[in-house]
Structure formats: C-alpha cells, structure tokens
Amino acid sequence: AALGEVSSQSIPVGQFLNGKQVKYLAILQDSDGTDKSVGSSTFSDLMLVQHDTNSLEIEVDGEDVYLDNVQLEYRWKDGSQDTSQFKMNLAEDGKSLQINGNNWKALAIPARNVTTKTVIELDVVVDSDADFLAIFLTDTLEGAPNSQRHAPQEYRVRHGVVLQNPRENNGNWRDDVGGILTNKLVTGEPRRVTIPYGVMMELDEGETREVTYIAFVQDDDVGDKSGSRSTWSGIRIYEQDRDPLQLNLYGQNVTVTNIQHEMHANSNDIQDNRDVLLSVSNDGKTITATGNTWKYVPLPSPIEVTEDTVLKFDFDLVGEGEHHFFCLLPDNYIRNNDGRRDCFGTAGSHNFDSNYRTLQPFRVMGTSTYEYLVGSEFTGTVRNIGFGLDNDADKLAGQSSWANIEVFNLPEIVMGLALPDTRLRSNLGITTDYISIKNIQLQYDTSQDTGPIKSNLAVVSQEHNSIQFLGNMWRAWELTTPLSPSSLGDFIVSFDFKIVEKGEIHAICFDENLEYGNADDPKQTGVDPRRCVAVGVFQNLGDVPDVFVAPNLTPEGGSHHYVFNLSKMFERLYNDINYIAFVSDNDVGDKSGGDVTFSNIMIHTEVSSCLKDIDFEMNLNDCSVDDFLTAIGNKMTEIGCVNTDPFMEMFAFWDATNDSEVTKNIEKICASAYLEDAVDFSEALSLEGQLVGEFIDGGSVYNYGSNQAKDASRIKYFDDKASSRVLTYPDHHALDHCDIGAAMCCFVTSTGASAESPAPSNANAEACYTDIKASRYSAHVRNGYSIYPSDGANDIYCEGFAWGTDKGSIDAGLKGNELFKVGFMNNFYTNGLVEQVPAAPMCGCIDRMPVVTDAKCIEATAASASVTITYDSTLEDLGASLTLGDITYSECSEGNLLDHYKALADKGRAGAEDVTYMESRIVGDGNCPVATSSFLATLGLTFA
Numbered sequence: 022a023a024l025g026e027v028s029s030q031s032i033p034v035g036q037f038l039n040g041k042q043v044k045y046l047a048i049l050q051d052s053d054g055t056d057k058s059v060g061s062s063t064f065s066d067l068m069l070v071q072h073d074t075n076s077l078e079i080e081v082d083g084e085d086v087y088l089d090n091v092q093l094e095y096r097w098k099d100g101s102q103d104t105s106q107f108k109m110n111l112a113e114d115g116k117s118l119q120i121n122g123n124n125w126k127a128l129a130i131p132a133r134n135v136t137t138k139t140v141i142e143l144d145v146v147v148d149s150d151a152d153f154l155a156i157f158l159t160d161t162l163e164g165a166p167n168s169q170r171h172a173p174q175e176y177r178v179r180h181g182v183v184l185q186n187p188r189e190n191n192g193n194w195r196d197d198v199g200g201i202l203t204n205k206l207v208t209g210e211p212r213r214v215t216i217p218y219g220v221m222m223e224l225d226e227g228e229t230r231e232v233t234y235i236a237f238v239q240d241d242d243v244g245d246k247s248g249s250r251s252t253w254s255g256i257r258i259y260e261q262d263r264d265p266l267q268l269n270l271y272g273q274n275v276t277v278t279n280i281q282h283e284m285h286a287n288s289n290d291i292q293d294n295r296d297v298l299l300s301v302s303n304d305g306k307t308i309t310a311t312g313n314t315w316k317y318v319p320l321p322s323p324i325e326v327t328e329d330t331v332l333k334f335d336f337d338l339v340g341e342g343e344h345h346f347f348c349l350l351p352d353n354y355i356r357n358n359d360g361r362r363d364c365f366g367t368a369g370s371h372n373f374d375s376n377y378r379t380l381q382p383f384r385v386m387g388t389s390t391y392e393y394l395v396g397s398e399f400t401g402t403v404r405n406i407g408f409g410l411d412n413d414a415d416k417l418a419g420q421s422s423w424a425n426i427e428v429f430n431l432p433e434i435v436m437g438l439a440l441p442d443t444r445l446r447s448n449l450g451i452t453t454d455y456i457s458i459k460n461i462q463l464q465y466d467t468s469q470d471t472g473p474i475k476s477n478l479a480v481v482s483q484e485h486n487s488i489q490f491l492g493n494m495w496r497a498w499e500l501t502t503p504l505s506p507s508s509l510g511d512f513i514v515s516f517d518f519k520i521v522e523k524g525e526i527h528a529i530c531f532d533e534n535l536e537y538g539n540a541d542d543p544k545q546t547g548v549d550p551r552r553c554v555a556v557g558v559f560q561n562l563g564d565v566p567d568v569f570v571a572p573n574l575t576p577e578g579g580s581h582h583y584v585f586n587l588s589k590m591f592e593r594l595y596n597d598i599n600y601i602a603f604v605s606d607n608d609v610g611d612k613s614g615g616d617v618t619f620s621n622i623m624i625h626t627e628v629s630s631c632l633k634d635i636d637f638e639m640n641l642n643d644c645s646v647d648d649f650l651t652a653i654g655n656k657m658t659e660i661g662c663v664n665t666d667p668f669m670e671m672f673a674f675w676d677a678t679n680d681s682e683v684t685k686n687i688e689k690i691c692a693s694a695y696l697e698d699a700v701d702f703s704e705a706l707s708l709e710g711q712l713v714g715e716f717i718d719g720g721s722v723y724n725y726g727s728n729q730a731k732d733a734s735r736i737k738y739f740d741d742k743a744s745s746r747v748l749t750y751p752d753h754h755a756l757d758h759c760d761i762g763a764a765m766c767c768f769v770t771s772t773g774a775s776a777e778s779p780a781p782s783n784a785n786a787e788a789c790y791t792d793i794k795a796s797r798y799s800a801h802v803r804n805g806y807s808i809y810p811s812d813g814a815n816d817i818y819c820e821g822f823a824w825g826t827d828k829g830s831i832d833a834g835l836k837g838n839e840l841f842k843v844g845f846m847n848n849f850y851t852n853g854l855v856e857q858v859p860a861a862p863m864c865g866c867i868d869r870m871p872v873v874t875d876a877k878c879i880e881a882t883a884a885s886a887s888v889t890i891t892y893d894s895t896l897e898d899l900g901a902s903l904t905l906g907d908i909t910y911s912e913c914s915e916g917n918l919l920d921h922y923k924a925l926a927d928k929g930r931a932g933a934e935d936v937t938y939m940e941s942r943i944v945g946d947g948n949c950p951v952a953t954s955s956f957l958a959t960l961g962l963t964f965a
Contacts, residue, residue: 034069077128078115079235079256087115088128088235095127095157095236097164098197102238104246109237117144117254120239123151123246127162127236133258134229137280139219142257146211147185151249154206155198157181157236158218158258164236165197179223181236182216182296200295203312203416213255221295226280226319263298267305268406269427270324276305277318277406284315284348284407294416299408307424310408313342313416317350317407324403324428329460330396331478333427336367337388342419344369346377348407349395349428361399364407367391368421371411381476394431394462394475403428431460431478434498435485436601437623441663445626448508456624457485458498458601465497465530465602466537471612479603487620490605493524493612497535503597504531510626512588513672515680517620518556519580524607524615527557527575528568529622531587533596537604538567550592553604554585557617568604572681578934584672584680630673631662636894644691644888644901645830646684647929652890691829694888694901699747702739702841714753716844717864718799719857723849736850743838743846744908750837754798755865761935762833763922765821765876766844766864768854780816781854788817789872789949790956791861796869799862806956807860808964809871811949818854819876820847821867821918825930831888832930835881835908840864842910843879867942872956874946878913878921919943 046067052060076087090111094103103125110119120126135158147154157164159180179199185206200221206212224230235256241249263279279301283293293315300309310316326349334347348364366379367389373379378398380391406426412419436456438445446452460481464470471477471493479496480489490496516529530553532538538551554569555562559577562570569590575581588594601622607615632653637660639652654667664670671683703713715721722732742748750756756764767788770779793805822839824832844864848854857863858871885906892899913921919939926936944952954964 076115077111077118077256079130079258081131081133081258082260086131088130090128092126092128093162093234095125095159095162095164095234095238097125099163099166102240107247112254117252118237119250119252120237121247121250122239123241123249124237124239127157127159127234129233130235132231132233134231135219135222135224136229136260137219137224137226138260138262139224140257140259140261141182141216141218142214142255142259143253144211144213144255145184145206146252147206147208148250148252149248150208151185151239151241151251152243153186153238153240154184154251155181155238155240156184156216156253157198157234157238158232159236160231160233162234162236179221180232181238182218182221184214202296203294204296216296217261217298220281220298223282225282226278264301264303265305266301266308266318266426269425269429270320271429275321277320279318281316281318282405284317284350284409286315292411302424306426307422308408308426309420309422310345310410311420312410312418313412314408314410316409317348317405319405320403323352326396326400326403326428327430328396328400329431330394330400331392331427331429331431332365332395333390333392333425333429335388335390335424337422337424338368338384338386339420339422340418341368341370341384341386342410342412342421343371343414344373344377344409344411345419345421346373346407346409346411347423347426348405348409349403350405350407351402352404361401363395363399363403364409365391365393365395369411392476392478394478395428396461397475431462432481432483432485433460434458434481434488434601434622437486437621439623439625439627439669440665442510442625442627444510445504445508445624448505449502456501458501461498463497463499463535463600465495465532465535465600465604469493469495469537469604469606482620486622487618488603489616489618490527490603491616492605492614493607494603494605494615495537497530497532497600497602499600500598503599505597506594508626509588509598509624511586511628512591512594513584513586513625513628513669514622515582515584515625515669516622517580517582517618518575519618519620520557520575520577521616521618522614523557523559523577524605524617525558525560525609526555526562526568526604526606527615527617528553528555528604529619530554530600530602530604531591531598532600532602533598535600535602552591553602554583554587554590555604556581556583572679573684576934578937579932582668582680584668584677584683586672586678589678625669628669628673631657631660631664631670632892633674633897634894635660635892637892639890641888641890642886643831644694644834644890645827645930646687647827649687649691649829649890688827688829690890690899690901691888692834694903695747695831695834696749697903698905699749699837700739700742701749702742702837702845703749703751703753705739706733706735706845713751716849717751717753717755717862719861719863724855724863733845733850736845739841740846740850743841743910745905746908747834747903747905748837748841750840755796755862755869756840757866759866759868760826761867761931761938762825762827762925763821763823763867763918763939764836764840764865765819765867765870765918766840766848767817767819767858767861767870767873767876768848768863769817769856769858770854772853772855781818781852783852784815784818785877786815786817786819786873786875787811787813787949788858789874789944789952791858791871792956793860796861796865799857799865799869800860802860805860806960807871808953808957809858809949811953813947815874817858817873818848819870819873819918820879821876822879822881823918823922823925825922825925825928826932826935827930830930831883831886832925834903835883838881838908839879839910842881847879867939870942872942872944872949872952874944874949876918876943878915878918879910880913880921881908881910883908917943 075090104123107122157180181198183201266277268275294313297312345368346364346366364377366373366377368384462474532552556571557575650667716723771781788809791807793800820843824836861871887904889902915921922939957964
C-alpha cells in the first residue's frame with residue numbers, strides 16, 4: 022500500500038502454511054532507524070476465511086459455470102512442456118487465476134460447440150515476463166501433434182491465441198497455435214482482452230468444433246522457470262452476432278452473412294491481424310477496416326464478371342496505411358499470380374504491384390466514389406469479396422471504409438425499330454421492336470478518346486434508351502448482328518439530342534469500322550467515306566468537313582429531335598454496318614468539358630406515306646408545327662394508317678433528307694396563308710421606298726424631320742388596316758433571322774423633349790451596352806462595342822414583342838402588325854418617341870438591340886383566326902388559306918417582354934436555351950454592371 026492510502030489485502034496463507042498448526046497472529050511494524058517512534062499504521066477487520074479452492078468461476082453464454090480445479094497437463098508437439106510442481110493459484114473468490122512460473126495447464130469445461138461467432142473475453146495482467154502467454158479452447162490435451170503439424174494448411178486444426186510474446190520467440194503462431202494478438206499485452210498494464218476466437222480459428226458458416234478443455238499457457242524456459250507471473254480473471258465465452266453486409270449485386274439487394282476469413286497475398290503467407298475484425302454499420306452498407314486487416318467474406322452464391330461488369334463503391338480514407346484495396350476473389354481465396362487482376366487499390370503510402378489495379382482518385386483523404394469497369398481487367402467467377410488495409414510498419418494504425426458496394430452489368434443500349442418495318446427484323450432474325458447492343462465501349466478512331474474507358478464510361482440509362490457523354494469521348498459499340506445494306510432499305514435514323522455543356526463537335530455515326538471517315542484525306546476517301554452526322558458544332562470544321570453537318574445545329578443548353586435519311590447521305594455503303602459510334606470531341610484544356618445526351622435512337626427501314634395518294638383537308642386554329650402535326654395524326658387515325666407517327670408521315674410525304682426539311686415545309690405552307698391577303702406597310706408609308714428602313718436604323722425624316730404630322734400622315738391610315746389585315750414584316754437587316762423569335766424597339770428621346778431633359782417621359786429602362794458586331798449594318802462600323810453608364814435611372818423607353826421559334830404560328834404571322842404598333846403607330850406617331858441608342862438600330866431582333874434592364878411588351882391576337890390545309894393528290898399540291906377575323910392589341914398579360922417570352926417557352930414555342938439568351942439581353946434593374954462585365958470578359962477585358 023502507498024503512504025496515506027487505505028488498501029484491502031487478500032493473502033492466500035494456505036499456500037505458505039499448508040498442513041501446519043497455527044497458534045498466534047502477529048502484526049509487525051518494523052522501524053529500526055534512529056527514531057524508533059517513527060511509523061504509524063492500522064490493521065482492521067481481520068478475517069481468517071476457509072475458501073473452497075476447488076472451482077474456477079467463468080461465464081459461458083451468459084451463465085455462471087464452475088470449473089473443477091483439477092489441473093491437467095497440456096502437451097505440445099507430442100512432448101511435455103509443463104513444469105508439474107508449479108500449480109495455477111485460484112483466488113479465494115474463485116474468479117481469477119494467478120499463474121507463477123512455467124505452466125501448461127488445462128481445466129475441463131462442459132462440452133460446448135464453438136463457431137465462427139465465438140468470442141473469449143478476459144482480464145489479464147502480466148507482473149513478470151514469460152516467453153509467451155496463450156489461451157486455448159480444445160477437445161484434446163495434445164496441442165499441435167506431429168500428425169497435424171505436417172498436414173496441409175487446410176487440414177490443420179488450431180485451438181489457441183497467443184496473448185503476449187515479450188521475448189520475441191519466433192514461433193509459428195498462426196500455423197501451430199492459431200494466432201497472436203496484434204495489440205500485445207504490456208507487462209504491468211492490466212488489459213481487458215476480447216478475442217474473436219471463432220474467426221481466428223478460421224471456422225466457416227455452419228461449421229462447429231466441440232471443445233472440452235480450456236488451457237492456460239505461461240511458457241517460461243529461462244533459468245529455473247519460476248520467474249514469470251500473470252493473473253487471469255473475468256473469463257467470458259459467448260457467441261457474438263455480427264451485422265450482415267448489404268450489397269447490391271446485379272440490381273438485387275443481397276444480404277451477406279458476416280463471416281470473415283483471412284485473405285492472403287500469396288499461398289500461405291501471413292498478412293492479416295486475425296484478432297482485428299472488420300466493423301459493419303447497422304445498415305450493413307459500410308465496412309470499416311482499422312489497422313492491418315486482410316479479410317474476405319464469402320458471398321451467398323457466386324457471381325459472374327463479364328466484359329461489361331462494373332464495380333461501384335464509396336471509399337472513405339481516415340488514416341492512410343501502406344495499401345488500401347478491395348477484391349473480387351475467385352473460388353480459391355488465396356491471391357494467385359494467374360493473370361487475373363481482381364484487386365483494386367484506392368490509397369496507400371507504398372506502391373502496388375502488378376496484381377492490383379490502382380483507381381483514381383488515389384490517396385485522397387475523405388470520401389471518394391469509384392465506378393470502374395472491372396470486366397476490362399478480368400472475367401470469371403467471384404465467390405468472395407475482400408477488404409485490405411495493409412500496414413506492416415504499425416499494425417494498429419490506419420483506417421478506411423468501403424460503403425454502398427455495387428456490382429452490375431452496364432445497361433445494354435436499345436435501338437428501336439419502327440413498328441411497320443419487317444425487312445430488318447427478318448434479316449436479324451428477331452421479332453422485337455428493338456435491337457439490343459451489349460454495353461462494351463470501344464475507342465472510335467485512333468488516339469481521339471481521352472480515356473481510360475474503364476474508369477471514364479459513357480453513361481447508359483437504366484431505361485437503356487439514352488447515352489450521356491461527359492468530356493472528350495469518342496466511343497463505339499459493336500452491333501450484336503451487323504446491319505447489311507440490303508436489309509437497311511430507306512435507312513432513316515431518328516433520335517433526340519441534348520446539350521447541357523458544349524464541347525467542340527458532337528456527332529452520331531454508323532460505321533463499317535472503327536475509323537472516323539475523313540473526306541479531306543484523298544487516301545482515305547475511297548475506303549472511309551463520311552459516316553458521322555454532327556448535330557452540335559462549336560469550332561470551325563474547315564472548307565470540306567469530314568462529317569455531315571445537320572442543318573439545324575443544337576445550341577448549348579438546347580435539345581432537338583433529329584431525323585436523317587442516311588441512305589441519301591452515305592456514299593459507297595457497300596459493306597455491313599458493324600458499329601454505332603458517337604463523337605463528343607473536346608480538346609480544350611483538360612478535355613473534361615462537355616455534357617451531351619443522345620436518346621431514343623430508332624431505325625426506320627420501310628418508310629412510305631399513307632396520305633400521299635389521298636385528298637384531304639384540315640382546319641387549324643393555329644398553324645404551328647405542333648398543331649399541324651397533331652392534325653396530320655388525327656387524319657392518319659381517321660384513315661387507318663399503319664404508321665402512327667405524324668412527323669415520319671410527313672418525312673415520307675416529302676421524301677425528306679432531314680427533319681429540318683419537314684419543319685421548314687410546314688412553316689412555309691402556314692406562312693403562305695398569312696401572306697395571302699397581307700399588306701406591305703413599309704412600301705406604302707412613303708413614296709420613298711427606303712423610308713421605313715432608314716427609320717428603323719435611326720434616321721429619316723421620321724426621326725429628324727420638322728413636320729412630323731405631314732411626314733408621318735400615312736401611318737394613321739395604316740393603323741385602320743392593322744385591325745383587319747396582316748401587315749408584312751419588313752425585309753431589313755435589323756429584322757432578318759430573329760432566331761429566337763423576339764424583337765424590340767428602344768427610343769432615347771421624344772420630339773417635344775428639351776435639351777436639358779432629353780429622356781422620354783415614360784422611360785422604363787437603362788441601356789447597358791451594345792455589341793456593334795451584331796448591329797454593324799445599322800452602326801456602319803464593322804466591330805466594336807459601346808458601354809453606357811449605369812446610375813440606376815431609367816433614361817430610355819423599350820417595348821417589344823415575341824412569337825417564338827415556330828415560324829408557322831399565328832404569333833409569327835402577326836409580328837409585322839406588332840412591329841407597326843410598337844415602332845410606328847403607338848410610340849412614334851402617337852407619343853412622339855424618336856432616335857435610337859447609339860450604334861444600335863431603333864427596332865430590331867433582340868440580338869441586334871442593346872442589352873437593357875427592362876422592356877414593355879405588346880401582343881397581337883386574332884381570336885377567331887383559322888387556317889385551312891388542303892391537299893390535292895392529283896396535283897400533289899399541299900396549300901393553306903387563312904380566315905383572319907379581327908386583330909386586337911393589348912399589353913402582354915405577363916407585364917414585360919422577358920416574362921412573356923418565358924410564357925411562350927412554357928407552351929413549347931421556344932427552348933430553354935432561348936430563354937437563357939433572353940435573360941442575358943433583358944437583365945433586370947441594377948444588373949447592368951454584371952451584364953457588361955460578362956460581355957467584356959468574352960473579349961478578354963475587365964470592367965473597371
């Protein structure tokens with residue numbers, strides 16, 4: 022006891038005085054110093070107890086079990102190791118053993134089966150070192166007999182665990198004993214030890230082993246073998262349930278029993294800390310390794326890895342060891358140098374050898390997600406999954422987790438076949454409405470794809486109908502059965518295409534080989550004609566492109582449904598089509614830019630028109646492309662056409678080469694109806710034919726004349742016609758090719774304004790800047806820009822109108838009327854507004870006008886208008902006529918031009934990319950500095 026402390030002492034006096042008669046109790050306090058009065062101590066509550074030393078109390082499966090203290094010799098390797106005169110000393114409470122000197126002793130326990138879930142738990146304190154300490158559960162008193170020691174590994178039965186090896190005795194602990202604690206006991210430090218006994222004994226699921234003895238070994242071969250001492254107590258033996266693993270294997274959630282086995286780097290090596298288990302989260306989806314851990318877990322049933330098999334998981338690196346890896350192991354769990362690379366490294370301070378494939382990102386702390394085409398590394402059976410954290414320098418250090426583990430085959434690509442077609446189905450020997458293509462991705466053309474493909478896959482949707490390309494990808498898929506030219510017939514291909522982020526070139530290809538056709542190269546033209554159609558182009562393709570270019574290219578942020586008659590486009594198609602390929606080219610920077618999707622690919626081989634030989638008539642409230650096609654569809658149903666796709670009907674009707682021809686034909690027919698009885702107000706306003714054009718550019722007597730009432734008198738005359746007649750849209754450079762279907766006029770002053778206050782009294786906007794390159798014909802300057810000061814005060818008036826991208830709609834038909842009202846009648850003639858923003862036209866398409874903060878909006882409506890479509894099959898004449906009715910004008914219900922345009926987009930009259938562009942032209946109050954800065958940045962300039 023320490024000075025000043027009260028301690029309780031229990032002295033096994035029977036061990037020292039056994040068989041002797043005792044008459045006295047003596048208490049000694051020796052103090053032989055100069056002052057023999059020094060020293061003070063108190064002894065109290067003295068008891069002499071007769072204790073039953075015949076049983077050791079342990080706990081087995083939650084019940085107290087008493088083991089008779091009959092100490093039996095535990096032999097080793099067919100020989101004696103025990104010092105028989107040394108006995109294990111049982112504490113007076115029967116709950117602990119003190120072992121002094123060299124002891125190899127066993128106690129009988131009630132027969133019990135141990136399993137892979139069996140755990141031994143106990144307290145151990147080492148007072149003096151031995152060669153080693155170990156504990157055994159066994160059914161025999163013969164440990165490691167020669168008959169076992171010379172047997173193959175798989176037939177050896179092991180029973181024990183070494184707890185301490187302070188003298189570094191180099192015994193074969195794993196092969197002979199069973200294992201050794203990684204975190205060994207330290208002399209003088211009490212330790213509660215938990216041993217996953219069943220795992221360390223390599224017991225499998227359902228495997229049991231009967232034990233009838235518990236053996237304690239304190240091996241001490243030094244001197245007289247009496248110098249070592251340790252105490253063992255609180256012994257528990259129980260079964261520990263472990264949370265199962267939850268994996269997703271080929272689309273199925275699979276529960277994997279948590280049976281952990283030692284994994285090896287090669288035959289019979291020692292890598293694993295057997296006493297350290299993988300921990301599994303409650304939901305079974307996260308598996309954590311701590312310290313040097315090499316474990317594999319058997320799957321409930323084998324799985325097969327094929328060329329298109331992908332491994333996906335999240336990996337969390339908390340503390341880095343020498344190697345961190347995940348394995349898909351074959352029938353024999355031992356790692357072999359058999360050319361099968363089925364382990365995948367994600368971190369580690371040491372280099373991996375060639376048996377492993379390192380994945381990227383590598384050595385990143387925190388959580389990373391991996392998706393890797395393991396079928397590119399090996400194919401074959403997988404029966405076990407392995408988790409590795411190798412750390413030989415410090416076997417207790419390092420931690421990482423694997424979570425959300427999935428193994429799946431890449432979704433097949435489905436290419437649809439049009440319903441009436443029979444030729445191609447017959448040739449391919451199928452009856453389905455589609456062709457399935459196995460998702461094995463190949464490089465298209467040489468040295469174009471960034472790759473590596475195995476870790477940078479194009480993404481095929483689970484519905485099998487779309488393919489997403491991210492970054493620079495040139496990918497091809499081999500068709501399950503080649504398509505012969507004779508079976509392709511018309512060979513029309515339709516698909517949807519979407520650009521989220523642009524690259525440089527985006528194209529779809531149908532090719533005989535994996536070489537990109539190059540029409541520029543005379544050496545290749547004869548054998549490699551063009552087989553690709555570009556649908557998104559953001560770089561100069563040169564004078565003779567080596568790819569067909571779609572008439573209607575998709576802009577960034579846009580989408581489009583394409584149809585191409587490849588039989589008209591492809592030259593010298595003599596051999597089988599073996600591949601479908603896609604180009605998503607981007608050589609800028611790190612080549613990671615670009616995000617596009619091709620979807621709903623369909624082949625049509627027998628296209629014919631159902632309506633071509635039949636007279637018909639259709640009445641439309643609006644002659645938009647969608648409404649026209651809806652009416653065609655209704656007519657097809659009425660007649661009983663086999664084909665139900667109205668777009669493909671019109672594609673066949675006009676024998677089109679691409680979808681743009683169909684759309685333009687419909688728009689042209691509808692537009693002709695509006696022009697049938699239209700009035701050209703630009704020619705009639707003045708005897709000078711150029712007056713309207715000059716006014717739109719900001720000049721003419723309208724803007725600067727002194728007698729406005731006289732000069733503009735005919736405007737009032739045409740205002741009467743504007744309520745009953747279609748007014749033609751002027752042919753003027755500022756108004757041509759309004760691609761997004763929106764225009765506006767902006768005025769900077771009025772005829773009655775003073776020089777001190779020139780702004781219109783109803784000013785509603787600020788001008789931010791003008792891109793003179795876009796308005797160069799009005800500015801008479803080839804290039805440049807104008808930046809206007811932004812002070813938050815509105816000093817110009819802007820008003821516009823919109824019709825969207827459908828040139829056949831009634832909205833498009835009345836755009837001339839809206840221009841007349843906005844640019845001439847209301848704002849100029851009635852309100853006296855004049856003059857344009859410098860360097861810009863006064864009225865023009867939205868891209869030619871200055872960027873402004875706001876714009877009012879007008880809408881022309883012909884509520885009772887209708888268009889009649891008539892087809893004469895004898896003349897093969899498809900025409901349209903308009904019944905107009907009254908035209909009314911009102912301020913747009915949305916309140917401004919931008920919101921009105923968004924409403925058109927919601928009705929399908931414009932695309933999302935068009936709305937985005939409109940938002941960049943009408944930017945909102947206070948946003949001029951941001952808009953101007955963004956514009957200048959495109960020129961490499963900074964807005965100060």
